[in-house]
Amino acid sequence: MMNCEEADRFLDAYLDGELEPDKRAELDQHLADCPECKEKLARLRQLREFFTANAPHYPAPPELRGKVLARLEVTRRSNLISLVRRPWLYAAALLIVSLVLAWLKFFPNQEEQVANQAVANFKRAALLERVCDIVSPDPGVVKPWFTGKIDFSPPVVLPGLNFQMRGGRLDVINNRKVAAVTYKRDKDLVTVFVWPDAGKPVPQKDWTISGYMVCAWNTKGLNFVAVSNMSESGLDEVVGHLKEAVASQ
Numbered sequence: 001m002m003n004c005e006e007a008d009r010f011l012d013a014y015l016d017g018e019l020e021p022d023k024r025a026e027l028d029q030h031l032a033d034c035p036e037c038k039e040k041l042a043r044l045r046q047l048r049e050f051f052t053a054n055a056p057h058y059p060a061p062p063e064l065r066g067k068v069l070a071r072l073e074v075t076r077r078s079n080l081i082s083l084v085r086r087p088w089l090y091a092a093a094l095l096i097v098s099l100v101l102a103w104l105k106f107f108p109n110q111e112e113q114v115a116n117q118a119v120a121n122f123k124r125a126a127l128l129e130r131v132c133d134i135v136s137p138d139p140g141v142v143k144p145w146f147t148g149k150i151d152f153s154p155p156v157v158l159p160g161l162n163f164q165m166r167g168g169r170l171d172v173i174n175n176r177k178v179a180a181v182t183y184k185r186d187k188d189l190v191t192v193f194v195w196p197d198a199g200k201p202v203p204q205k206d207w208t209i210s211g212y213m214v215c216a217w218n219t220k221g222l223n224f225v226a227v228s229n230m231s232e233s234g235l236d237e238v239v240g241h242l243k244e245a246v247a248s249q
């Protein structure tokens with residue numbers, strides 16, 4: 001005869017239909033005589049159904065998906081046997097991963113918010129045809145214009161590459177006043193937003209947001225976010241030249 005302790009060990013395999021027929025018969029016999037084990041089985045079954053039914057699915061960004069899969073792989077290796085025996089643990093893990101993904105989706109990280117705001121500013125300025133408050137091809141005119149209007153002195157440099165300076169304006173990113181400097185070459189438009197990092201440097205990163213290229217970097221205690229209607233490689237080249245010019249200033 002099977003006792004309660006033994007029965008308990010076989011409950012998961014029982015629910016998975018993995019028990020050999022004679023073990024299964026023994027357990028059936030025990031469950032018929034033992035209300036406690038029967039109750040335990042019912043609770044186990046409910047728990048599984050809950051997790052299976054409540055695990056939603058969201059598409060994962062590839063980068064995060066890779067990390068999660070790598071993490072699951074580690075967990076899987078260390079818990080292979082118990083996980084095989086307890087598929088509802090997979091469902092529970094999936095539920096947690098899904099909640100994290102949903103959270104990331106609705107609360108994008110700070111740097112992505114900055115990039116989105118920069119693009120919104122770029123589009124708004126173009127729509128209002130108010131790209132610059134000070135229009136001048138001369139950095140020597142644009143740079144002093146910022147004095148007294150903003151609490152730092154933005155580097156105002158030319159990228160070369162046949163770009164002309166259009167001018168500068170004030171704008172707002174992350175609830176702070178920033179300097180915006182715009183360059184133009186035929187139809188190519190680049191606006192560079194600059195502000196002191198105050199201990200929160202933006203990471204070096206590129207985005208494509210609703211068709212606009214965005215490139216962020218940090219140097220000399222300043223955050224830079226460039227937005228352009230150019231192709232990615234075009235903007236990369238401009239940014240390379242701007243970095244050199246700022247470094248040699």
Ligand SMILES: [Zn+2]
Pocket residue numbers: 003004005007030034036037038
């Ligand atoms: Zn029992």
